[in-house]
Amino acid sequence: xxxxxxxxxxxxxxxxxxxxxxxxxxxxxxxxxxxxxxxxxxxxxxxxxxxxxxxxxxxxxxxxxxxxxxxxxxxxxxxxxxxxxxxxxxxxxxxxxxxxxxxxxxxxxxxxxxxxxxxxxxxxxxxxxxxxxxxxxxxxxxxxxxxxxxxxxxxxxxxxxxxxxxxxxxxxxxxxxxxxxxxxxxxxxxxxxxxxxxxxxxxxxxxxxxxxxxxxxxxxxxxxxxxxxxxxxxxxxxxxxxxxxxxxxxxxxxxxxxxxxxxxxxxxxxxxxxxxxxxxxxxxxxxxxxxxxxxxxxxxxxxxxxxxxxxxxxxxx
Amino acid sequence: xxxxxxxxxxxxxxxxxxxxxxxxxxxxxxxxxxxxxxxxxxxxxxxxxxxxxxxxxxxxxxxxxxxxxxxxxxxxxxxxxxxxxxxxxxxxxxxxxxxxxxxxxxxxxxxxxxxxxxxxxxxxxxxxxxxxxxxxxxxxxxxxxxxxxxxxxxxxxxxxxxxxxxxxxxxxxxxxxxxxxxxxxxxxxxxxxxxxxxxxxxxxxxxxxxxxxxxxxxxxxxxxxxxxxxxxxxxxxxxxxxxxxxxxxxxxxxxxxxxxxxxxxxxxxxxxxxxxxxxxxxxxxxxxxxxxxxxxxxxxxxxxxxxxxxxxxxxxxxxxxxxxxxxxxxxxxxxxxxxxxxxxxxxxxxxxxxxxxxxxxxxxxxxxxxxxxxxxxxxxxxxxxxxxxxxxxxxxxxxxxxxxxxxxxxxxxxxxxxxxxxxxxxxxxxxxxxxxxxxxxxxxxxxxxxxxxxxxxxxxxxxxxxxxxxxxxxxxxxxxxxxxxxxxxxxxxxxxxxxxxxxxxxxxxxxxxxxxxxxxxxxxxxxxxxxxxxxxxxxxxxxxxxxxxxxxxxxxxxxxxxxxxxxxxxxxxxxxxxxxxxxxxxxxxxxxxxxxxxxxxxxxxxxxxxxxxxxxxxxxxxxxxxxxxxxxxxxxxxxxxxxxxxxxxxxxxx
Numbered sequence: 001x002x003x004x005x006x007x008x009x010x011x012x013x014x015x016x017x018x019x020x021x022x023x024x025x026x027x028x029x030x031x032x033x034x035x036x037x038x039x040x041x042x043x044x045x046x047x048x049x050x051x052x053x054x055x056x057x058x059x060x061x062x063x064x065x066x067x068x069x070x071x072x073x074x075x076x077x078x079x080x081x082x083x084x085x086x087x088x089x090x091x092x093x094x095x096x097x098x099x100x101x102x103x104x105x106x107x108x109x110x111x112x113x114x115x116x117x118x119x120x121x122x123x124x125x126x127x128x129x130x131x132x133x134x135x136x137x138x139x140x141x142x143x144x145x146x147x148x149x150x151x152x153x154x155x156x157x158x159x160x161x162x163x164x165x166x167x168x169x170x171x172x173x174x175x176x177x178x179x180x181x182x183x184x185x186x187x188x189x190x191x192x193x194x195x196x197x198x199x200x201x202x203x204x205x206x207x208x209x210x211x212x213x214x215x216x217x218x219x220x221x222x223x224x225x226x227x228x229x230x231x232x233x234x235x236x237x238x239x240x241x242x243x244x245x246x247x248x249x250x251x252x253x254x255x256x257x258x259x260x261x262x263x264x265x266x267x268x269x270x271x272x273x274x275x276x277x278x279x280x281x282x283x284x285x286x287x288x289x290x291x292x293x294x295x296x297x298x299x300x301x302x303x304x305x306x307x308x309x310x311x312x313x314x315x316x317x
Numbered sequence: 318x319x320x321x322x323x324x325x326x327x328x329x330x331x332x333x334x335x336x337x338x339x340x341x342x343x344x345x346x347x348x349x350x351x352x353x354x355x356x357x358x359x360x361x362x363x364x365x366x367x368x369x370x371x372x373x374x375x376x377x378x379x380x381x382x383x384x385x386x387x388x389x390x391x392x393x394x395x396x397x398x399x400x401x402x403x404x405x406x407x408x409x410x411x412x413x414x415x416x417x418x419x420x421x422x423x424x425x426x427x428x429x430x431x432x433x434x435x436x437x438x439x440x441x442x443x444x445x446x447x448x449x450x451x452x453x454x455x456x457x458x459x460x461x462x463x464x465x466x467x468x469x470x471x472x473x474x475x476x477x478x479x480x481x482x483x484x485x486x487x488x489x490x491x492x493x494x495x496x497x498x499x500x501x502x503x504x505x506x507x508x509x510x511x512x513x514x515x516x517x518x519x520x521x522x523x524x525x526x527x528x529x530x531x532x533x534x535x536x537x538x539x540x541x542x543x544x545x546x547x548x549x550x551x552x553x554x555x556x557x558x559x560x561x562x563x564x565x566x567x568x569x570x571x572x573x574x575x576x577x578x579x580x581x582x583x584x585x586x587x588x589x590x591x592x593x594x595x596x597x598x599x600x601x602x603x604x605x606x607x608x609x610x611x612x613x614x615x616x617x618x619x620x621x622x623x624x625x626x627x628x629x630x631x632x633x634x635x636x637x638x639x640x641x642x643x644x645x646x647x648x649x650x651x652x653x654x655x656x657x658x659x660x661x662x663x664x665x666x667x668x669x670x671x672x673x674x675x676x677x678x679x680x681x682x683x684x685x686x687x688x689x690x691x692x693x694x695x696x697x698x699x700x701x702x703x704x705x706x707x708x709x710x711x712x713x714x715x716x717x718x719x720x721x722x723x724x725x726x727x728x729x730x731x732x733x734x735x736x737x738x739x740x741x742x743x744x745x746x747x748x749x750x751x752x753x754x755x756x757x758x759x760x761x762x763x764x765x766x767x768x769x770x771x772x773x774x775x776x777x778x779x780x781x782x783x784x785x786x787x788x789x790x791x792x793x794x795x796x797x798x799x800x801x802x803x804x805x806x807x808x809x810x811x812x813x814x815x816x817x818x819x820x821x822x823x824x825x826x827x828x829x830x831x832x833x834x835x836x837x838x839x840x841x842x843x844x845x846x847x848x849x850x851x852x853x854x855x856x857x858x859x860x861x862x863x864x865x866x867x868x869x870x871x872x873x874x875x876x877x878x879x880x881x882x883x884x885x886x887x888x889x890x891x892x893x894x895x896x897x898x899x900x901x902x903x904x905x906x907x908x909x910x911x912x913x914x915x916x917x918x919x920x921x922x923x924x925x926x927x928x929x930x931x932x933x934x935x936x937x938x939x940x941x942x943x944x945x946x947x948x949x950x951x952x953x954x955x956x957x958x959x960x961x962x963x964x965x966x967x968x969x970x971x
Contacts (some may be wrong), residue, residue: 003791006780008711019707023778026708030698039664041690044669048677049497064613064670071666079655079701086705087648088330093707095645146644149478150574151638152714160710163640165575166477169570170641181792184500184793187714188639189471191478195785272789292398293540 005183008251012178016094022089048264065316096173098139105143108151111193112257112270126216128201129257130270134176142172152188153243155201161187162261176203192293197269219248220260220316231312239299280310321836328854328873337853339879344849348902358849359426359438362448366423370416373455377411382809389802391790401786402469407462408747414499415455422506431840432528434519436850436884437900439512440909447505449911454498459490468492473892476566476577476793481559490559490922496552497918500545507538518892521858528838533598536626540587548584553705582633590629594622596730597664599737604668605834606685608675611862614667621660624899628657631866638709654704663698679757685736686764692728697722718919721771744922747846754818762811768804772797837862874944898932906942913938
C-alpha cells in the first residue's frame with residue numbers, strides 16, 4: 001500500500017480529491033451507523049439471553065414500534081444527507097469542464113491504448129500508445145472511443161472510470177494537480193488480456209510537457225548504426241510493418257501501437273513489462289508467452305535479426 | 318356467496334386412523350425408476366431443488382477456490398487467462414442461476430404449502446417440469462465447461478465481447494441458452510408458488526396472517542415474473558445476433574451495445590432481490606422462533622418486502638454509471654439506490670426489537686442470523702456508497718464491488734439460508750443436526766468469510782480491478798490477496814463441515830420431534846418428516862402464530878375425500894373455502910417434456926431450424942401431458958360420501 005500508484009486514496013487531481021473527500025464522509029457516517037446498529041443488536045441479544053420467561057404472550061409492542069419508527073426516521077435523515085453530499089460532489093465535478101481544454105483522444109483496442117493529442121493542424125497531432133503525458137494544473141478533455149469491445153479508462157489518482165463504448169463517444173475531464181507518475185488500467189472486462197491493459201500517466205510541469213509534445217511530433221531519427229540500419233530494414237519489410245507505424249519510414253499500419261518514439265515509453269505491452277533491453281528482446285521473441293492471446297503474433301526471427309530490431313527500436317527516442 | 322367459515326367438527330380418533338390409512342395409499346409416491354421420474358410430491362421435488370442447488374454451490378465454490386489460488390500471488394501461472402476467464406464466468410453464472418435462485422425456490426416449493434397448511438402445492442407437475450429444466454440446464458452448462466466450450470464472458474455477457482464478432486465458437490451461445498433453461502424453470506416455479514399462496518391457504522389464514530416467509534416468497538415470485546422477460550428478450554436477441562445474423566447490438570448497423578446492458582440489468586438487479594428477499598423471510602422466521610415471541614412489526618416487515626420488490630426494479634442503472642450518463646439520470650438512480658436501504662433498515666430494526674423484547678434461545682440457526690446482521694449491515698453500507706455516482710466511478714468494477722456484493726449476497730442470503738437449513742433440516746429429514754458441529758461450522762464460515770472478503774474493500778480502493786487473471790507485483794496488492802486466499806480455504810473447510818454434519822445426521826442423528834424448536838408456524842404441526850399429504854386432519858387457523866396462540870378447539874377441516882387427491886381451494890384475500898379440485902398425481906410427462914425441450918434448446922445453438930423441428934416432440938409430450946383422462950379429475954361437484962358422524966364443514970361456494 002506504500003507504493004500505491006493506482007490508489008484512489010492518493011489523489012493527484014481535483015476530481016479524485018473531491019471523490020476522496022466524499023469517500024471519507026461516507027466512510028465515517030456509515031461506520032458510525034454500523035457500530036450503533038451492531039451495538040443495539042448486542043444489547044438486544046444480551047437482554048434477550050438473560051430474560052427468564054419466554055415471551056409468547058405479548059400485551060403491547062407500542063414502545064418497540066416507536067423505537068423502530070425513530071430508527072427508521074433517523075436512517076432516512078442520514079441517507080438523505082448522504083444523497084445530498086453525493087449530488088453536491090457530482091455537480092462540483094460537472095463544473096470542472098472547460099471548453100478551451102486540451103483534447104486527448106484515447107481509443108481502446110484489445111488490449112492496449114491508442115493515444116492521440118488533438119490539434120487543429122493535422123500535422124501537429126501526436127500519436128502514441130499506452131502512455132499519457134499531462135501538464136500540471138491544466139484541464140484536459142479525454143475523449144474516449146473504442147475500436148472493438150467495451151473498455152474502461154481509469155486512473156484512480158486522477159478520476160473515476162469512464163467506459164469506451166463502440167459507437168459512442170464519452171469525455172472524461174481531468175485536472176491533474178501534482179506532478180508524478182500514475183498508473184491506469186482497463187476496468188471493464190474486455191477479453192483474454194483484460195488483466196494486461198494498463199497505461200502510465202505522467203503529470204509534469206507545462207514546459208516539460210511542451211518539450212515532450214514537440215519531441216513526439218518529430219519523425220523517427222535515422223538509424224545511427226549499421227545494426228540499427230539492419231533493424232529498420234527488417235521492421236519496414238518484415239511483418240512488423242503490417243501492424244505498426246514508425247513515422248518517417250515505410251512502416252505505416254495502424255492496427256498496433258505507434259512505435260515512432262517507443263524508446264521514450266516506460267513500459268512495454270500496455271503496462272505489462274518495464275521497457276528494458278532484456279524485456280524488449282523477450283517480448284519480440286515470444287509475445288504469446290508474456291501476454292497469451294495478444295494480437296501480436298510470435299514471429300520466428302533469427303536471433304541476429306531480433307538483435308537488430310531491438311537495436312533499432314531502442315534508437316526510437 | 319356464503320361467508321361461512323368452517324364450523325367446529327368432531328373427528329373421532331378412529332376416523333382419523335381410517336382416513337390416514339386411505340390417504341397413505343392415495344398419496345403414495347410412484348414406485349421404481351419410472352416413479353422417480355414421475356414424482357410430483359412438492360416435498361420431494363423441493364428437496365431435489367435444494368440438493369441439486371447445493372451441489373452447484375459446491376461446484377461454484379471449487380471454481381472460486383481455483384480463482385483464489387490463481388490470485389494468491391502476483392503473476393501466477395496456475396491458470397491460463399482462458400481458463401481463468403471461463404472459471405470466473407462459470408462461478409458467477411453457477412452461483413446466480415444454478416445455486417441462489419433455485420435453492421430459494423426449492424425452499425419455497427417445500428415449505429410454502431406446509432406453512433399455509435395445504436395438502437400439496439398447486440400445479441405440482443409444472444413444478445416437476447421446472448425442476449427437470451433446471452437440472453438439464455445445469456448439466457448442460459457443466460458438460461459444456463468440461464468440453465472446453467464453457468462461457469467466458471462473465472455472468473453478464475456484455476456485447477460486443479459476447480457478440481458474433483468477438484466471441485466465435487459456441488461459448489456465448491451456451492451461456493445464452495443456459496439463461497433460457499433457468500428462465501423456464503424459474504417462471505413455472507413462480508407461477509406455481511404464487512397460485513399456491515393465493516389459493517391453497519387454509520381457512521383462517523387471511524393475507525395478514527401469512528407467515529413473513531410466505532410473503533417473501535410471494536413478492537419474490539412476482540419479481541421473477543416481471544424480471545425474467547427482460548433477460549429472456551436480451552438472451553434471445555443475443556442468440557439472434559449470433560445465429561441468425563440480426564444486428565440488434567451491432568452499433569455499425571444501427572444496433573446498440575448499451576441496449577444489452579439496460580435489458581440485462583433490468584433483470585440483473587431484481588435478480589439480486591430474488592435471492593435476498595426469501596432470505597429476509599428466513600430471517601424473520603428465525604428471529605421469531607429463536608426469540609420465542611411473535612415478530613415485532615409484522616405489517617412493517619411485509620410492507621418492506623413489498624417495497625423492496627417495487628424499488629428493486631428502479632435501480633438497474635447503477636450498474637451502468639460508468640457508461641457516461643446524463644446528470645439527471647444519475648441523480649435519479651442514486652436516489653433510488655439509496656432509497657432501497659430504507660426497507661432493509663426497517664426489517665433490521667424490527668428484528669432487533671424482537672430480540673430485545675424476547676427470550677433468546679441460542680442454537681446454530683440463531684448464530685447464522687446474528688452472522689447475517691454483522692455481515693449484511695456492512696454490505697448494506699458499502700451499497701449506499703456504491704449508489705453515489707462519483708464514488709461508484711472510482712470503485713465500480715474493482716474488488717471493492719466484489720467485496721460489497723459478497724457481503725450482501727453471502728451475508729444477506731447464504732447466512733440466513735444456512736440458518737434456515739439448520740432450522741428446517743429436522744422437518745425435512747426427521748433428524749437433528751449436531752449442535753456442537755454446527756457452532757464450529759458457523760465460526761469457521763464467519764471467520765473465513767470476513768478474512769476472504771474484508772481485505773477486498775481495501776484492494777478495490779488500492780485500484781485492483783475485477784476479472785483480471787493476474788496482476789503485477791509492486792502495486793501493493795500482494796498481502797491482501799494472500800489473506801483472501803487463506804480465508805477462502807477456511808470457507809471451504811466450513812462447507813465441508815456442514816456436509817459432514819448433514820451426512821452424520823442422516824445416518825445417526827437424533828430423531829426430531831414434530832416441533833423441536835417450539836416454533837409457531839404450521840409446518841411444525843406436521844410430522845418430521847411430513848407425510849406425503851402433509852397433514853391429517855387439516856387444521857384451520859385463528860391467529861398469525863397458530864402453534865403458539867390457537868386454542869385446541871380451532872376447527873379442523875373435514876369433507877375432503879381421502880381416496881382421491883382432493884385439496885381445498887380458498888379465496889385470495891380472506892382464505893374462505895372456495896372449492897375442492899383433485900390435485901394431479903404422478904406423471905412421467907413433465908420429465909419427457911423437459912427432455913424434449915432440452916433437445917430443442919441445445920439443438921438451437923447449432924441451427925435455428927432446431928426450434929422448428931424440436932417443437933414437434935415438445936408438442937407431442939405436452940399433448941400427452943394434458944391428455945384428458947377418463948376420470949372426474951376436475952369434477953368437484955361430486956357428492957361427497959358421508960362418513961358416519963361427519964358434517965361437511967367446508968361449504969362449496971356457489
